[in-house]
Amino acid sequence: MSKTLIRGAKVLGGDPRDVLVDGGVVAEVGTGLSAEGAEVVEAAGKVLLPGLVDLHTHLREPGREDSETVLTGTRAAASGGYTSVFAMANTFPVADTAGVVEQVYRLGRDHGYCDVQPIGAVTVGLEGAQLAELGAMHESAAGVTVFSDDGKCVHDAVIMRRALEYVKAFGGVIAQHAQEPRLTEGAQMNEGVVSAELGLGGWPAVAEESVIARDVLLADHVGSRVHICHLSTAGSVEIVRWAKSRGIDVTAEVTPHHLLLTDELVRSYDPVYKVNPPLRTERDVMALREALADGTIDIVATDHAPHPHEDKDCEWAAAAMGMVGLETALSVVQETMVETGLLDWAGVADRMSFTPARIGRATGHGRPVSAGEPANLTLVDTAYRGRVDPAGFASRSRNTPYEGRELPGRVTHTWLRGKATLVDGKLT
């Protein structure tokens, strides 16, 4: 494998350094490194981060290849600076057996844009009734460690308890989509002032918070670890903060869209803003940013949820829930966290690479940029500002809530184990 010299990049936002990549690993980090025999990438002014890790991606394959495939999804990931994505289990068929997770894992490896780590379903068919073969999925070639029924909540307290207990045997983690089903029957958007006016069924914050409260208590009781998917309310932040103060092994993620957008946007009845959990209020957004900054929320995860055009080009109630996010995540985090002074770039590296890799046990990812580490790297032009144009997305779907919005930052290069997957903003 050829050598690459990344010259003058601000590593994790620090002082300019040269980074020499050789044979898939970082060979040397220093100043004035020799470029002999290496391809040179001039990176003065740019920020070099460890390759980003997304703990929450929907790749849709198998079953909904009209919205995304492993190939298009991993190309979108590389485009957004990711070197590892965790693929959610709500495919058709559901990823609840070793066969399905191995298929997804192999597709990702064969395409070579981004490592794909499948997430296994907690229960058979995501139906919340019977545990899936968690051990078999863990022992498969895919080596599943994260299990989730995402899209649905593991609402039965006994099933949740058993799942938390069961995965202790191999260090697994249950990622909970916290949504009390009875409280959210017919829910269309955040329940509050806006839903009252628009006449759309309300998705109350308590439907999320009550499940999180139960699950941190369960995790404490059985001595397991639990991960909270797409935490979206100020109340959830309080519960997680309390749980962590008690020493409970809980981690939590927030999506970029919950860091930026509010339910006021639903007034347009444009289903591009329809997402689950729903967009909340300004107060929630501010609490989420603060919690991400102080570490109460551990990571940013995209909940990249591609949908075909026709599933969004319709009336609100008929539309699918979800937004694409892989290709805009870093820009939204720069806008909401870096430019507001809440996080520095080292903090971004922690929330978007180091910690998600640690939670998901993604070996070789989320490592420091130092000699001997795998060369999973992302180079960001943080001075860039531009309008989001979905026509340029690598994802098969275009359901972004940011179309036409000006956002900062642009990923120019991504390296997966030393091999460039993105060069000057273009996929290889």
Add this chain to the structure above:
Amino acid sequence: MQRHLISAADLSRDDAVLILDTAEEMARVADRPIKKLPTLRGRTVVNLFFEDSTRTRISFEAAEKRLSADVINFTAKGSSLSKGESLKDTAQTLEAMGVDAVVIRHGASGAPYRLATSGWIDAAVVNAGDGTHQHPTQALLDAFTMRRRLVGRDAGLGRDLDGRHITLVGDILHSRVARSNVDLLHTLGAEVTLVAPPTLLPVGVETWPCEVSYDLDATLPKSDAVMLLRVQRERMNAAFFPTEREYARRYGLDGERMARMPDHAIVMHPGPMVRGMEITAEVADSGRCTAVEQVTNGVSIRMAVLYLLLGGNETALTHARTTEEK
């Protein structure tokens, strides 16, 4: 309000008064031997009903026909809609047929707004009720009925409902009629009070421009009009209230309660009434109940709205009147 009528909240005070005044003139057409005006001759209006509502559809149809529009009725049942055709495809099919206006009733809140703003069609859109969101022509006909009864038929011309106390009772949570009425009555200067069990009030109602009370008896003596909203028996099963009897006892209007209203005060109901639930037969059949008048007034209001939206080369609402030279 621009080219469409989607929400009562989009109407300015002057827009609303113009519609009410125009409806008064339209009402007089009903007294003529030939109840027809040539105003919308050659214009095609589609009544696109995704939800059954014979009353509203017939009211719009009567209004359209009195204005000489060509009327197409399109209901979801038995059409391609039940075979999974989308709202967008249906709308574009109608557009291709050269439709000038779409009167839409839809079970999904926001569907008319989406139809009007998505770029799917060019036709004017009139909301005939969407989900639990809005039903603006119902609010207009209610305001029209109130103005006639409380201010006067001729005395009311050019005037709003300044200072009148209007009480809405019943299932506010699931009611597009309540939302439209709160918006419009507030615009027209009325003081609105909502009365319902707390389970049938939406979270967030505290930001609406109205008062909220759980006590009907305390509200009645100061009400100029009491509007009862239909309470569906199915709500009982979803634990919104314990029994029909308990609901009627706390929130139903009977003769005894009606006697506590001021002498001039009226009882309104958008229909269909559930007698024995929110209203007793005695009240429903009394001279103070305007339910039948409201139906009559609905045709006049819908004629006025269609005339003001479609009668000219652009909408008459929220546009400075143009004056020309003689």
Add this chain to the structure above:
Amino acid sequence: MDTHHRQGDQARPEDPRSEARPVLEGPDIARVLTRIAHEIVERAKGADDVVLLGIPTRGVFLARRLAAKLEEITERAIPVGSLDITMYRDDLRLQPPRALARTEIPGDGIDGRLVVLVDDVLFSGRTIRAALDGLNDIGRPRAVQLAVLVDRGHRELPIRADYVGKNLPTSLRETVKVLLAEEDGRDTVLLGAKRATPGAHP
């Protein structure tokens, strides 16, 4: 009133048409209305079955004044009402819809009667065509006649007035504006030059 070039109902008090000059003053208007009243009585052989219908806005005031004069002459009550022609106009599609004015048909109706339509200015004739259409939906008069304060010519339809206060030859570049005390505070007819108004609809 005229269909194509109608002054808005809200007359602008500070009308800047400085060069507009009066062609009829208050006493002239009173005199021609008296003459028209006498002509109606004469031609209608006593005016027993006359119903006066004014076309809003100013035609209605003229109709009421004519009715008063007729009552003086005949010593009988003369039915008077109004006929709004807005929704019968042939140019509805060319401009935003207008606020409607009142149509008020006297109690005994118009069937079998002699209806005299009253308007302030006769111009293209399109207003009167619309009024005839409107009458058709209301009943069947024995005959319909037309009384106008001013006939300024330039007819676009085969319509003529039976009673004319003043024939006023005009060019199309001129405007005729009738002011009446009931609406405008004074009685006068002004002849002025047309301004180029960018907002006006053709």
